[in-house]
Amino acid sequence: MAIELINTGSELLLGRVLNTHQQWLCRGLADLGHTVARQVAVPDTGADIQSAVREALSRADLVITTGGLGPTSDDITRDLIAQLLGRKLCVDDAALRHVEEFFTKRNRPMPASTRVQGLVPEGASVLMNAHGTAPGLIIDVNPNPFRSGGKASRLVMLPGPPRELRPMFIEQIAPLLRNWFPTEGAFICRTLRSTGLGESWVEENVAGPLKHLTDAGLDIGYCARIGEVDVRLTKRGGGAQEAVAEGERIVRSAIGDYIFGADDESLEQTLVRLLTDRKQTLALAESCTGGYLAHRLTNVPGASAVLLSGLVTYSNEAKQTFLGVNPATLAGHGAVSEAVAREMAEGARARNRADYALAVTGIAGPGGGSEAKPVGTVFIALACNQETRVLRRLNRYDRETFKFATSQQALELLRRRILNLAFLD
Amino acid sequence: MAIELINTGSELLLGRVLNTHQQWLCRGLADLGHTVARQVAVPDTGADIQSAVREALSRADLVITTGGLGPTSDDITRDLIAQLLGRKLCVDDAALRHVEEFFTKRNRPMPASTRVQGLVPEGASVLMNAHGTAPGLIIDVNPNPFRSGGKASRLVMLPGPPRELRPMFIEQIAPLLRNWFPTEGAFICRTLRSTGLGESWVEENVAGPLKHLTDAGLDIGYCARIGEVDVRLTKRGGGAQEAVAEGERIVRSAIGDYIFGADDESLEQTLVRLLTDRKQTLALAESCTGGYLAHRLTNVPGASAVLLSGLVTYSNEAKQTFLGVNPATLAGHGAVSEAVAREMAEGARARNRADYALAVTGIAGPGGGSEAKPVGTVFIALACNQETRVLRRLNRYDRETFKFATSQQALELLRRRILNLAFLD
Numbered sequence: 001m002a003i004e005l006i007n008t009g010s011e012l013l014l015g016r017v018l019n020t021h022q023q024w025l026c027r028g029l030a031d032l033g034h035t036v037a038r039q040v041a042v043p044d045t046g047a048d049i050q051s052a053v054r055e056a057l058s059r060a061d062l063v064i065t066t067g068g069l070g071p072t073s074d075d076i077t078r079d080l081i082a083q084l085l086g087r088k089l090c091v092d093d094a095a096l097r098h099v100e101e102f103f104t105k106r107n108r109p110m111p112a113s114t115r116v117q118g119l120v121p122e123g124a125s126v127l128m129n130a131h132g133t134a135p136g137l138i139i140d141v142n143p144n145p146f147r148s149g150g151k152a153s154r155l156v157m158l159p160g161p162p163r164e165l166r167p168m169f170i171e172q173i174a175p176l177l178r179n180w181f182p183t184e185g186a187f188i189c190r191t192l193r194s195t196g197l198g199e200s201w202v203e204e205n206v207a208g209p210l211k212h213l214t215d216a217g218l219d220i221g222y223c224a225r226i227g228e229v230d231v232r233l234t235k236r237g238g239g240a241q242e243a244v245a246e247g248e249r250i251v252r253s254a255i256g257d258y259i260f261g262a263d264d265e266s267l268e269q270t271l272v273r274l275l276t277d278r279k280q281t282l283a284l285a286e287s288c289t290g291g292y293l294a295h296r297l298t299n300v301p302g303a304s305a306v307l308l309s310g311l312v313t314y315s316n317e318a319k320q321t322f323l324g325v326n327p328a329t330l331a332g333h334g335a336v337s338e339a340v341a342r343e344m345a346e347g348a349r350a351r352n353r354a355d356y357a358l359a360v361t362g363i364a365g366p367g368g369g370s371e372a373k374p375v376g377t378v379f380i381a382l383a384c385n386q387e388t389r390v391l392r393r394l395n396r397y398d399r400e401t402f403k404f405a406t407s408q409q410a411l412e413l414l415r416r417r418i419l420n421l422a423f424l425d
Numbered sequence: 426m427a428i429e430l431i432n433t434g435s436e437l438l439l440g441r442v443l444n445t446h447q448q449w450l451c452r453g454l455a456d457l458g459h460t461v462a463r464q465v466a467v468p469d470t471g472a473d474i475q476s477a478v479r480e481a482l483s484r485a486d487l488v489i490t491t492g493g494l495g496p497t498s499d500d501i502t503r504d505l506i507a508q509l510l511g512r513k514l515c516v517d518d519a520a521l522r523h524v525e526e527f528f529t530k531r532n533r534p535m536p537a538s539t540r541v542q543g544l545v546p547e548g549a550s551v552l553m554n555a556h557g558t559a560p561g562l563i564i565d566v567n568p569n570p571f572r573s574g575g576k577a578s579r580l581v582m583l584p585g586p587p588r589e590l591r592p593m594f595i596e597q598i599a600p601l602l603r604n605w606f607p608t609e610g611a612f613i614c615r616t617l618r619s620t621g622l623g624e625s626w627v628e629e630n631v632a633g634p635l636k637h638l639t640d641a642g643l644d645i646g647y648c649a650r651i652g653e654v655d656v657r658l659t660k661r662g663g664g665a666q667e668a669v670a671e672g673e674r675i676v677r678s679a680i681g682d683y684i685f686g687a688d689d690e691s692l693e694q695t696l697v698r699l700l701t702d703r704k705q706t707l708a709l710a711e712s713c714t715g716g717y718l719a720h721r722l723t724n725v726p727g728a729s730a731v732l733l734s735g736l737v738t739y740s741n742e743a744k745q746t747f748l749g750v751n752p753a754t755l756a757g758h759g760a761v762s763e764a765v766a767r768e769m770a771e772g773a774r775a776r777n778r779a780d781y782a783l784a785v786t787g788i789a790g791p792g793g794g795s796e797a798k799p800v801g802t803v804f805i806a807l808a809c810n811q812e813t814r815v816l817r818r819l820n821r822y823d824r825e826t827f828k829f830a831t832s833q834q835a836l837e838l839l840r841r842r843i844l845n846l847a848f849l850d
Binding site: 009010011012013014015016017018019020022023024025026027028029030035036037038039040041042043044048052070071072073074111112113114160161162163189191199200201203204207220221222223224225226230232234284286289290291292293294295297298299301303304307308309310311312313314315317318321322351352364365366367397399400401403 | 434435436437438439440441442443444445447448449450451452453454455460461462463464465466467468469473477495496497498499536537538539585586588614616624625626628629632645646647648649650651655657659709711714715716717718719720722723724726728729732733734735736737738739740742743746747776777789790791792822824825826828
């Protein structure tokens with residue numbers, strides 16, 4: 001079963017937006033046991049869209065397109081595909097009624113341009129859009145003029161806005177996929193997520209012990225990002241479940257202390273789970289990470305049960321008012337110092353009566369560095385009932401990467417404390 | 426000048442990561458006056474990578490690949506491309522020395538697997554990697570066996586990690602591009618970013634007045650996202666600058682109040698600039714957005730001059746301790762209420778002695794909703810010296826989208842106050 005994905009949109013090729021559809025759809029398909037063989041992005045121009053669709057139809061059993069179904073003048077995918085397949089566009093009564101009702105229900109006048117969304121290529125099935133006006137479309141290309149022997153392909157056209165595309169895929173396409181292409185044997189994918197080790201070291205520690213499994217067809221992938229190295233184990237068909245499970249045991253016995261989660265479990269999810277299980281609470285005091293630690297933790301449903309407060313104390317005055325940092329400590333050591341990090345953590349812990357408090361103070365840049373404390377310098381403190389521990393790190397990145405790397409180190413410090421693992425460095 | 430981009434990595438096709446390279450490289454190339462004609466992502470398998478490279482070489486003057494140059498066993502792009510082009514891999518002394526020095530300088534032992542990064546296809550030029558071990562590579566494919574008439578193409582291979590790829594592109598590839606492919610006439614792209622209007626309404630308001638320019642070759646694109654609709658004006662060649670500038674004037678006269686920024690200027694950057702210009706200060710009090718407002722603002726360099734503090738007060742107790750919210754208000758109206766939002770904003774403003782304070786309290790979900798206050802309900806308050814204004818909104822999205830949409834509404838409320846624009850609703 002070959003699947004190809006085509007994302008249309010000049011904004012993608014001009015680098016104006018991230019292609020979130022690729023990740024989301026590839027992930028959704030993988031969860032259903034299908035891997036996408038190729039993804040292509042093309043601009044909103046006739047020749048590019050048509051050649052990409054023609055090429056994909058020449059190879060794939062299923063071609064999914066995103067975008068170009070809306071009401072504006074650059075929404076041309078519908079017309080181009082009808083033309084490519086030699087089909088007329090006809091009014092679909094249900095689709096047109098849906099567009100009209102969309103505006104009626106919201107008490108908004110219907111812009112004339114939106115009527116075009118009631119037009120569909122002859123013979124296409126219409127997918128109703130619960131969150132917008134553009135219907136999705138399914139076209140059975142049978143016979144398929146672009147494929148050797150005329151072998152049939154299915155073409156699924158999804159609207160571009162994520163909040164329209166995603167429910168349409170989950171509610172309407174996923175059930176159809178199970179019928180169209182029952183998967184042959186299981187496809188198992190397991191990702192083990194580590195922090196604190198380099199990519200080469202991860203491989204050197206796990207590749208040897210995994211060799212008997214990879215020789216037998218287990219696939220290993222490594223993916224290094226800032227503050228994280230993932231090991232991905234995949235196998236398809238008979239025995240896949242067992243081989244991946246055995247691979248996971250081997251990876252865990254080699255680098256288990258560094259693994260904070262599996263698959264989609266982020267470090268922040270792990271922490272909310274660990275704290276919830278232990279009925280423990282956390283407070284945050286952030287300077288240079290500017291609320292990013294609080295943001296990561298509060299992305300996790302249920303965070304409100306463990307996170308009491310997060311204080312983003314950028315100014316010295318706020319550090320004194322809200323955390324009780326001593327003005328003499330600020331004057332004597334500077335706001336970016338081990339002593340201030342310690343007082344911030346202890347102040348946040350005491351004022352919130354929390355079990356743990358994490359505090360971060362540093363220089364995110366681009367300005368503000370000195371010889372003794374260059375841009376990227378950061379102090380991370382963890383206060384708990386036993387002690388307050390302060391790490392010093394040098395995270396020389398752009399501002400947003402700095403925030404991520406620092407928050408990863410802070411969360412890992414807390415994870416190692418909760419689980420009584422050795423501290424790094 | 427045709428450019429194609431090939432991103433390698435099974436993790437992309439399995440939907441494990443976002444393809445940030447696509448946006449970043451396409452954007453960087455557009456800024457140099459070049460638009461990418463096609464982007465393709467393929468998994469780390471020999472046949473897929475080779476067929477994608479072969480096809481791109483058959484069409485494009487410049488083919489850029491990302492990924493697959495590292496030391497682990499799934500880093501196979503270097504080998505596959507050497508094989509495809511019939512070139513041997515040879516040790517490049519400078520590249521190998523660089524790998525060795527990378528570890529020596531960091532006082533870390535060199536994993537044996539990293540030596541492979543000293544191997545390069547015969548005749549390739551080596552791009553030194555200032556931030557990692559894998560060198561980038563440039564290969565002149567001349568004659569080009571895959572292109573009609575043997576027409577030459579250039580192949581640029583960049584390492585996968587963003588912090589290695591980005592400086593290599595900026596410092597080494599961009600200057601070469603200016604020599605390789607001097608752009609014919611200017612390519613001008615201007616994006617006007619609005620919030621508060623739907624995509625169809627934006628088009629209905631601007632397309633007519635722009636018609637004389639689009640008839641003369643100005644290209645308009647619309648891009649709708651949560652909380653934002655962009656209008657993108659592009660033109661190439663003679664008179665491009667003037668046509669785009671005239672287009673911008675027309676768009677601004679039609680929907681100017683809704684435009685918060687242009688090109689890369691985000692709403693948070695606009696606000697930091699507006700506050701800095703006016704020497705005014707801001708404090709934040711967040712419940713359901715959980716630090717995301719503070720995070721957005723502190724992503725802007727210079728935010729420390731205007732943001733005094735951000736208080737993420739998840740618990741009722743924290744709302745009382747840090748913001749002085751009255752326990753009777755919490756008991757009488759509930760934490761998610763107009764009255765509590767008002768007291769949060771006024772408390773944050775008073776305790777920070779700030780010119781403005783924004784406060785947000787709501788139900789991000791998935792749990793916690795009721796009939797009177799369903800999931801997605803949010804109250805957004807803005808306190809300043811004239812008055813405190815509170816908006817009620819219903820943002821029915823997943824948790825992270827909820828945070829974004831809410832933060833956009835809050836920042837827009839502040840922008841309209843600072844600029845004395847009419848409030849929405």
